[in-house]
Amino acid sequence: MTVLERAAKIDPIGSGLAIAANALRALDTLDLGDPIRKLSRLQGQGGIRRHDGRWLVRTTTEAADARFGDSVVVMLRATLMDVLVDALGADRLRLGTTVTGVEAEGGVVRTDDGDLAADLIVAADGIHSKTRQALFPEHPGPTYAGVTAWRGLIPRGDLTISGSESWGRGLVFGITPMADDMVYVYATDVLPAGTVLGDELEELRRRFGDWHEPIPTLLRTADPAKIIRNDIHYLRTPLPSYHKGKVALVGDAAHAMPPNLGQGACQAIEDAITLAYLTNTSSGIGHGNGSGGGIDTHSGTDLAAYTAARLERTTAVVRRSMSICKVTQLRNPAAVWLRDFGMSLAARLSPDLMLRSMNDLLGWQPPTASAGGEHGPTPRA
CATH class of the missing domain: 3.50.50.60 (FAD/NAD(P)-binding domain)
Known part of the structure; x- marks a missing residue:
């Protein structure tokens, strides 16, 4: 092979x-x-939690x-x-x-x-x-799914982290603890396909900065270079x-x-x-x-x-x-x-x-x- x-x-x-x-x-x-x-x-x-943290x-x-x-x-x-x-x-x-x-x-x-x-x-x-x-x-x-998605890795620091996905009005923020004291985060928002944004981390802070902890704290300590974003597409029509x-x-x-x-x-x-x-x-x-x-x-x-x-x-x-x-x-x-x-x-x-x-x-x-x-x-x- x-x-x-x-x-x-x-x-x-x-x-x-x-x-x-x-x-x-x-x-x-x-x-x-x-x-x-x-x-x-x-x-x-x-x-799954609400944006205010309630399960x-x-x-x-x-x-x-x-x-x-x-x-x-x-x-x-x-x-x-x-x-x-x-x-x-x-x-x-x-x-x-x-x-x-x-x-x-x-x-x-x-x-x-x-x-x-x-x-x-x-x-x-x-x-x-x-x-x-x-x-x-x-x-x-591929067909556009209607959302764009951010992903990133953030040091855990002294935070106590448990996995969850929080839903708001058209917004999602997910948190997953990983090995080596890292936290994997992901988020989505409803935006037109191909939307160009400036500072991706600032965009996340603007959308999720007032959500439940530890989301705001994680975003405050995140490295902008470790945040990536891409539009979500899928195969709506099966082959x-x-x-x-x-x-x-x-x-x-x-x-x-x-x-x-x-x-x-x-x-x-x-x-x-x-x-x-x-x-x-x-x-x-x-x-x-x-x-x-x-x-x-x-x-x-x-x-x-x-x-x-x-x-x-x-x-x-x-x-x-x-x-x-x-x-x-x-x-x-x-x-x-x-x-x-x-x-x-x-x-x-x-x-x-x-x-x-x-x-x-x-x-x-x-x-x-x-x-x-x-x-x-x-x-x-």
Whole structure:
């Protein structure tokens, strides 16, 4: 197997990344789950709060562990990349190689360094995937989700931090403690696509400076250089297939979604493990858009089975994530009050509501020979 990566080096772009029970279970099949757990931090208490700090819905690591046999860990994206690259092996990774096209039926990858032949081509080239555009030229491509998103890393200092996501009128602010006394923060606001702002940190302080602690304190101590922002896009129209010829699409190239469920990376990991199980060639070529993707493959090539296993599930995850994104965009005071009241009431009537609602996501099991393929969740009802 050969992995082609456009970047000249594995750049530690991005910030925090959540890896939930379903993705950890998938990584366990490669003996990578435990290394990831050791290098990350449990998310701990989680849930949704109002902008003034009052809890609407909440849960704990212990409750998630009891239901799913695992919880959610959070780590730097760069750390995850280091683990994956080490597992891949430097001899299989070709940096600084740009893929200029693929020949799906013949299994040919065209690069700026010449053509390569492959039994399987795995395209992990992101939401603006050129491979997807070439395979499905009639597909409309990404759609703006209606929000822009900030992400950043801030030293914890002497603050006591617990994970939460707070909702206001069209605004969201998330806090997640990480290893090495760092805190991963993220925020969204409803803005027209392509809006240009000046000082991103000052924009955050203006929007969230009067929210509940520790949000204002974190923003006061943040380094402007550690704050990044990008508009959120997703694939509103599902692809007709996740494969064509000898090419398989994975991750954002196949099913880009808003981040509201924290499942973007998790679903990509599920893709990779499922594809690995359903294919039998060891000479596949993977290529990415800065992520260093690619997998070993084994056990009976069947790309139609890959599409069958992944298309319906990931389409549902995209739609569900976008549904939550739309709910966070509410600005009308009456609509926001009804949203918050409904969530709070539902949580009081059913305290385990938040976890039960995630059964189908977090209960996913990797395909196994004894199961004959991918099978569904097995969490406690």
